[in-house]
Amino acid sequence: xxxxxxxxxxxxxxxxxxxxxxxxxxxxxxxxxxxxxxxxxxxxxxxxxxxxxxxxxxxxxxxxxxxxxxxxxxxxxxxxxxxxxxxxxxxxxxxxxxxxxxxxxxxxxxxxxxxxxxxxxxxxxxxxxxxxxxxxxxxxxxxxxxxxxxxxxxxxxxxxxxxxxxxxxxxxxxxxxxxxxxxxxxxxxxxxxxxxxxxxxxxxxxxxxxxxxxxxxxxxxxxxxxxxxxxxxxxxxxxxxxxxxxxxxxxxxxxxxxxxxxxxxxxxxxxxxxxxxxxxxxxxxxxxxxxxxxxxxxxxxxxxxxxxxxxxxxxxxxxxxxxxxxxxxxxxxxxxxxxxxxxxxxxxxxxxxxxxxxxxxxxxxxxxxxxxxxxxxxxxxxxxxxxxxxxxxxxxxxxxxxxxxxxxxxxxxxxxxxxxxxxxxxxxxxx
Numbered sequence: 001x002x003x004x005x006x007x008x009x010x011x012x013x014x015x016x017x018x019x020x021x022x023x024x025x026x027x028x029x030x031x032x033x034x035x036x037x038x039x040x041x042x043x044x045x046x047x048x049x050x051x052x053x054x055x056x057x058x059x060x061x062x063x064x065x066x067x068x069x070x071x072x073x074x075x076x077x078x079x080x081x082x083x084x085x086x087x088x089x090x091x092x093x094x095x096x097x098x099x100x101x102x103x104x105x106x107x108x109x110x111x112x113x114x115x116x117x118x119x120x121x122x123x124x125x126x127x128x129x130x131x132x133x134x135x136x137x138x139x140x141x142x143x144x145x146x147x148x149x150x151x152x153x154x155x156x157x158x159x160x161x162x163x164x165x166x167x168x169x170x171x172x173x174x175x176x177x178x179x180x181x182x183x184x185x186x187x188x189x190x191x192x193x194x195x196x197x198x199x200x201x202x203x204x205x206x207x208x209x210x211x212x213x214x215x216x217x218x219x220x221x222x223x224x225x226x227x228x229x230x231x232x233x234x235x236x237x238x239x240x241x242x243x244x245x246x247x248x249x250x251x252x253x254x255x256x257x258x259x260x261x262x263x264x265x266x267x268x269x270x271x272x273x274x275x276x277x278x279x280x281x282x283x284x285x286x287x288x289x290x291x292x293x294x295x296x297x298x299x300x301x302x303x304x305x306x307x308x309x310x311x312x313x314x315x316x317x318x319x320x321x322x323x324x325x326x327x328x329x330x331x332x333x334x335x336x337x338x339x340x341x342x343x344x345x346x347x348x349x350x351x352x353x354x355x356x357x358x359x360x361x362x363x364x365x366x367x368x369x370x371x372x373x374x375x376x377x378x379x380x381x382x383x384x385x386x387x388x389x390x391x392x393x394x395x396x397x398x399x400x401x402x403x404x405x406x407x408x409x410x411x412x413x414x415x416x417x418x419x420x421x422x423x424x425x426x427x428x429x430x431x
């Protein structure tokens with residue numbers, strides 16, 4: 001019912017999940033004139049949310065899938081070294097093995113890597129501009145900046161060791177600038193002298209505080225008219241190919257359409273819509289240093305440590321690590337300590353700070369990842385009323401703005417179009 005007592009005849013969409021993708025989808029659906037209810041049990045942007053601990057990159061050049069040709073040679077190291085940049089816990093290996101085999105196959109050849117990169121580029125190409133507009137509309141324009149992102153290497157040989165990735169990026173249209181040692185020192189004076197080459201990607205942007213940004217998007221959706229249902233979605237009621245309701249632990253919500261954007265918890269809901277997907281958690285860690293006296297001017301990724309360092313509004317954040325251990329395993333905080341060690345090694349002035357001058361915070365989150373490095377964005381098998389929008393892996397924040405636009409169009413048209421073919425949730429086979 002509307003405020004004046006009349007029946008609201010607008011199509012009612014239930015968005016399951018209030019992360020970056022869910023909030024962007026809710027906003028774009030509202031802009032299309034749909035009635036929206038968001039189902040989320042926790043606080044949007046809170047510490048439990050994957051978006052909260054994001055590295056903050058809006059990296060339009062993050063088009064390389066996790067696995068590259070020859071990755072299979074690294075598998076023994078993943079199993080033997082529990083603290084390596086990518087590790088698989090032995091107890092979880094039997095469950096993870098099918099996913100890992102698909103993961104390796106997805107990057108078996110450069111042609112496969114290029115196909116993935118071309119698809120991801122359509123999702124990410126203008127991410128900074130899209131997020132700048134979203135942030136301005138949500139009243140937090142200061143949280144989005146675009147002054148490029150920086151990759152640093154100890155030598156040109158180390159850079160050339162990643163030649164395939166940069167070659168693939170270049171073919172998608174990514175351009176960059178090379179900063180030799182003197183220029184790198186001038187631009188980043190606090191960076192350790194062992195880094196002698198910087199690759200600066202001017203088109204990329206960053207978010208100064210991802211949790212606060214997602215919380216602002218959630219508030220903006222509410223201002224636009226979204227309803228909020230504090231509950232956990234448990235299933236869907238589909239009859240004759242049409243969605244009738246979203247089931248929650250607090251009862252049913254009648255709905256004409258639904259968007260499954262529940263991140264790493266999306267697979268059971270997708271299965272309820274007839275679409276089985278091999279979704280896995282790539283567990284990621286971060287460490288925050290509050291009170292740090294040194295850090296990068298430009299958000300920086302160090303090739304030797306495989307970590308991203310970013311001066312957030314509330315401290316210096318180092319984020320990275322991939323751990324395959326499922327949703328339920330306890331954190332291994334040694335992985336956060338590795339990030340802290342790398343961070344202090346990158347910026348030597350931090351080592352001279354008294355311990356009492358720094359507040360150290362650690363965090364673990366769950367990147368929702370599919371083995372081919374591409375998210376699911378499309379219609380379910382059971383009903384064209386159900387849109388799937390999850391599995392963004394390492395590009396969830398950056399890709400959320402464009403995903404929201406695509407979700408709104410899917411809701412309106414109830415059919416996909418050619419650019420969405422690589423993201424089709426049905427690409428993994430049986431229902």
